Amino acid sequence: MSYRLDRKLAGRGTGESQFRAELRAVACDGERQWYLAGDQELEVLTSDGRLVNRWATGRPGWSVAIDERQRIWVGEPGQIEIFSAQGQLEDTWRSTELFRLVTALAVTPEEVFVADAGSRWIHRFDSDRRLLNHIGDKHRKGGFHIPSGVLDFALDRDATLVVANPGMHRVERYDPDGTSRGHFGRFGQQDPAAFPGCCNPTNLALGPEGEIVVTEKAGPRLKIYDRDGVLSEVVADSATFDVACKNMDLAVDRDGSIGVIDTIALDLAVFEPKMKPGAISAEGVAP
Amino acid sequence: MSDRYTRRDVLEISARGVALVGLGGLGSLLAVKAHGDDAWWIDPGKCVNSRLGALGVEACQSCATECVLPLSAVRAVNDFASCGRCYICPAYFDIHSAVGPDGLPSKTLCPRDAIKREPIGWIDPDDPANNYYEYTIDESLCNGCGLCVMGCKEPAGLGSIKLEVRHDVCLACNRCSISTACPEDAYERLPTT
Amino acid sequence: MRARRMAVTTVIALVLASIPLATSAVHALPTASPAAADPAPASQVPYTRPVDMAPDEEAIGEGYVTPEVQRPLPRSVWWQIFDLALLAAALGGAAWIVLSRRSRAAALALTVGCLAYFGFFREGCVCPIGSIQNVTTAIVDPNYAVPVYVIATFILPLAAALLFGRVFCSGVCALGAIQELVLLKPIEVPRRLDRFLASFRWIYLAVAIGFVILPAASRDFVICRFDPFVGFFRFTGTFHMLFLGGAFLVLGIFVGRPYCRYLCPYGALLSAFSRYAWKSVSITPDRELDCGLCSKACPYGAIEEMRAVRTSCLSCARCYGSCPVHRPAEPAGAQPRGSAAA
Secondary structure, three states: OOEEEEEEEEOEOOOOOOEOOOOOEEEEOOOOOEEEEEOOEEEEEOOOOOEEEEEEOOOOOOEEEEOOOOOEEEEEOOEEEEEOOOOOEEEEEEOOOOOOOEEEEEEOOOEEEEEEOOOOEEEEEEOOOOEEEEEOOOOOOOOOOOOOOOOOEEEOOOOOEEEEEHHHOEEEEEOOOOOEEEEEOOEOOOOOOOEOOOOOOOEEEEOOOOOEEEEEOOOOEEEEEOOOOOEEEEEEOOOOOOOOOOOOOEEEOOOOOEEEEEOOOOEEEEEEEOOOOOOOOOOOOOO | OOOOOOHHHHHHHHHHHHHHHHHHHHHHHHHHOOEOOEEEEEOOOOOOOOOOOOOOOOOOOHHHHOOOOOOOOEEEEEOHHHOOOOOOOOOOEOOOOOEOOOOOEOOEOOOOOOEEEEEEOOOOOOOHHHOEEEEEEOOOOOOOOOHHHHHHOOOOOOOOEEEEEOOOOOOOOOOOHHHHHOOOOOEEEEEOO | OHHHHHHHHHHHHHHHHHHHHHHHHHHHOOOOOOOOOOOOHHHHOOOOOOHHHOOOHHHHOOOOOOOOOOOOOOOOHHHHHHHHHHHHHHHHHHHHHHHHHOOHHHHHHHHHHHHHHHHHHOOOOOOHHHHHHHHHHHHHOOOOOOEHHHHHHHHHHHHHHHHHOOHHHHHHOHHHHHHHHHOOOOOOOOHHHHHHHHHHHHHHHHHHHHHHOOOOOOOOOHHHHOOOOHHHHHOOOOHHHHHHHHHHHHHHHHOOOHHHHHOOHHHHHHHHHHOOOOOOOOOOOOOOOOOOHHHHHOOOOOEEOOEEOOOOOOOOOHHHHHOOOOOOOOOHHHOOOHHHOO
8 A cells, every 4th residue: 555644743842742852662452543753752643643642751761562451561771661551650660671662562461572782682581470481692792783873673463573683684573482583684785675874764663564664763654564574665764854854753553554753853753654554463462 | 798688689599589489389289180191082062063953064174184193092892892893884885886797886985994894603505685894993994084984974883983082193292283173172181180 | 845756656666566466366366256057946954964863883784883074173272382482582583693692504594494494394384474364253253263373373473573683584484494494695675666666565464454344245365376496385376376486486586585575465564563673683883984885795785874774683693793893793782773774
């Protein structure tokens, strides 16, 4: 399917849905609401940008995820905070070793996956918060190569982790126990299907049909690949995003709308498919 | 005549005294806020090659061309602690050149080949892309042109390479000709002590 | 009548002088290219980056240690103390040689020594002539703090001038020293022309100060920029500096020390200070013969009516040797106060 830029939500400023200095992470829930983490706060916006709720987080939020009980998990430096759907802080999960900088989260009823940019691994916990294994340590010493500073991944419907490995210019797949399931992607500056620059793709999300949506920096782009790693579309480039953007988090809602953060303009660019999809599955939503 | 002080002598002596006191006064006035020595310093927040936000512009090469020395006293310096050690470094490689069969860009960026690339740490025997690489700048070749600085700049790179004045080479000219030519006024005289 | 003629001459001199200075200064000023266009507003954004995300030594593995970045320090402060001590010693030595010992040979030796050290070894910066600009900057710009040794470099020769006349010019100044050594066939410059050209020193001083009191972005040290001889000291330089230097040296073969007498802004200050010198050059205090041999010997036109003119005498010690009744190495106490010299 083909996408077009539909609208931009939030923005830089002091308005009620706007951010002042930073905007780092976005997630989407089953009701197509957007959850934006920035300025040490979390905002909940409706699909067309109206502010529903807004509350402060303990530390600057670097990632957001919604679990099956509609709780909001916010990954921060050193901890993960879990809020109720109304914004009450329910729990704080601290770990200085494992949660140096939590840049991506995925929560299922049985497991929690935490991507830590500090140790450059993805940690897998069970529902009692016991560490089961790391992903990324079997095949490489020192974890994923993330010169860009964030480690991003998405959980596929069949419980495969799809991880962006920017330093090696590829997207990799892993089983939850850490076994590699292959990868696609290569370096290239001119070929639109290849990943340019020193470290791309920086962020990643999965579409409703399992397609892989990535954002890149330094020549910011939003691209969609199909399940086999073949480029299906370059949705947007530096005409839409600020040229200096880096680490643009994104989320896809159950109808296929893609929300991408512009880290300089502090807004959420929402891309709508020109035709609506049939299936449902999106980053952060429990199947 | 020789023993008496004429009026002219008195005027002369007092003028001399006033001048001496004036000199001493000026000296003390200035010495109050003085320091030991100063040296030229490039502000990375102003230099267009390293300043955030100045993107899509040509690298400014004034530091290489304006110094009075045959090989400029300015060098590109890689701050290793903040270098990403990337496999494909946008300061080492000319990333817009064609990709060779090994998956790397075919050309390097430095016109004088001053950057050296070495794999470091644990080396993966099968996949060279799985390694970290150290990029060292050979200061006997670098002339401070700043192409690598622009290549390393955020967001394309991590901004660990900056242009710096090498004080063991710099003549500390009272009028630094680079500082006069710098289009961003990035040069300052800062105290060294 | 005479005052009016002098005023008219001065005005014409100012106008004539300002044209070439201004045009060459403006012409050679670097035209600052417009600041690089910022296509992204990111320049106004305080950019945050996870600063410790560069791979650490543990991730790189195998005992890798992050290398230190070498940041060499500039020369140590002991060098400056040494330089100042040498400067003071050279000034004192020049005073002794010219006023007491009165030996041209010794003055020449001092000239060569100072040229070698302050010129070719220290490569000239910061010299007292240029220090005018630093001191002026320190006065007008609250953000600029001038190093102590630059203040001392500015003051020491002026203090020496108050005491002993222009002994700095004797041979301690490297720029003067190099011109002193090429003076082979001195011709006499007519007095009125000499005085007229000497007024250019004050104009240059005013121009230099003018360029310094500009705001910091447009401030330019023009004395350093048009320093004719520093290119030789460094063995490298722009074409205009080397050409200027060469031209001055060629001219200096015939006209005694043209830069010193007609352009040096510090020389303007020195001449003002040396007017009140405590001791100064006096050739034969009691026994002049009116023979005029000393004024013929002086290549700088600094002897009038058989007396050294304090403000223009460059303490080169040539005059003593030409005097038939001069007794070298007068005991120091035999000099009266230099009140006899104009």
